[in-house]
Amino acid sequence: MLAHRLSEYRVMWVLVFFDLPTYTSQERKAASGFRQGLIQDGFTMLQYSIYMRHCPSMEHAETHVRRVKEMLPDEGEVIIMTITDKQFGMMEHFSSHSPKEGPDTPLLFEMF
DSSP: OHHHHTOTTTSEEEEEEEEOOOSSHHHHHHHHHHHHHHHHTTOEEEETTEEEEEESSHHHHHHHHHHHHHTOOSSSEEEEEEEEHHHHHTOOEEETTEEEOOOOOOOOOOOO
């Protein structure tokens, strides 16, 4: 039962990609507020303008997608992508041309 509930096809990742203007102090404040909102909602920075969040189910992912949509800044580009844990695990990460380990999947605790 636990294997089914934690299937790599049921567990999801939400990725948020953004390119926000920072020419004026108001735009910088909006961009910073958007990043802080992502962090407060449990997202982790993958790269400077790419944030990710692990979700145990599609329903959980949909909740966080909705929250991101509610905090969208007035200006700039934002892309939200939801992928399975299996797809996320196929990501190849390089740093200075050397392969790098991707982030670990968080451990989930079961109450019952």
